[in-house]
Amino acid sequence: MAREVKPLSNPLISRFSAVIILIFAVSGAVTAQETATSFFEQVSERYKSVEDYTADLVITRGDTVQTAKVWYKSPNLLRMDFEEPEGMVIAVDGELLQVWVPDYSVTFSQPLRRDSQAGLATVTSSAGLELIKKYYTISYDPIPGSVPLDPGSSEEVIKIKAEWKSNNEGFRRLLLSIDADTRFIRRVTGITTTNDEITFDFTNFVLNPDIPDARFQYESPPTGNTIENFLFDPES
Template identity: 40%
Template structure:
């Protein structure tokens, strides 16, 4: 579970994305995605996360440039919150609070929860169209049409060998992220029911976990 949640923290940092039409190359497409989504002030969306036989469901709140919160309905009461300085994950089943302080010298997934996050992703991964620029069904039988980008790592040190981004044709938002490790593990993030620019308060990203839970600091570097 800790591994899955760490991956969640990494990938939600890549959500300052958007889309524009008329792009001919995958690199230009990816650059435009980054530039346009940065204009979104905030959003909320439903999210489903799958890793192997593990499944999680919740609502994600994001505020530009680097505020993030996920409130889970499954597992119930589980929370991921990043306030710009501190990443906090509350695990109710374990009565545990995982904390990770973020600074410029700390090159972790949480550190990518900034306006520079996608630029870093672009630096370490090379984008390509999966089947071309034209939209295709999200999956067999689906009426949702997406443009698929495949990002391949530039060097062997990156945690994921490929990252697939599926961009909805209808509203130009990310519908699905599929990240695959060199060992063949796949983490899938499905996003639905986006609400953009609703004026989310900074207070939304202040989280006080239960005082009865045990604290574990700098968990990203712990065994």
């Protein structure tokens, strides 16, 4: 059974809100420091060269840790199968975003706006990186060059800070840790408008595995309920 609710009004959304913010966070202006911007342009070009990828994802928000397998295909296909919480699925087939929350037997469904279908603006996609360049002030954090991912870590990354100059929802600050060799994003730490900190760790990238489109099709169990338009009116 499908029903409509006021966008973002359902408490169940808190179980997957971090990922939804990751998908829809980037949109709102500024020039950036030239040297950091030049490096960030290299990262953006790197992502443009990738047709699809798979990766492992760990999301940390306070004491809550979620893990998932990610499939992404340019420009607008995404699938996340969660191990924790077990059985949760997030799927975007280019036209429809679906989130299956098995603990409550509920599917959240959201048709994408026409202007969203050209490119899925996840932070770790070429479309998302283009929007970061457009709407954020970019600088090195703290300095140019490689630094440890964490104190004492042998993993070297280049850290970029992106500051948003608006009061819109989403992340007001993004801290990106970028692999110094591959130019792929290893970690994203987002600071929301309410000062919540959410960390997305990406590992085990497999580039251009030629993922079939069928991977992104999802049908939730027929016994569950469906809540439609949980983010916004699709025609607004």
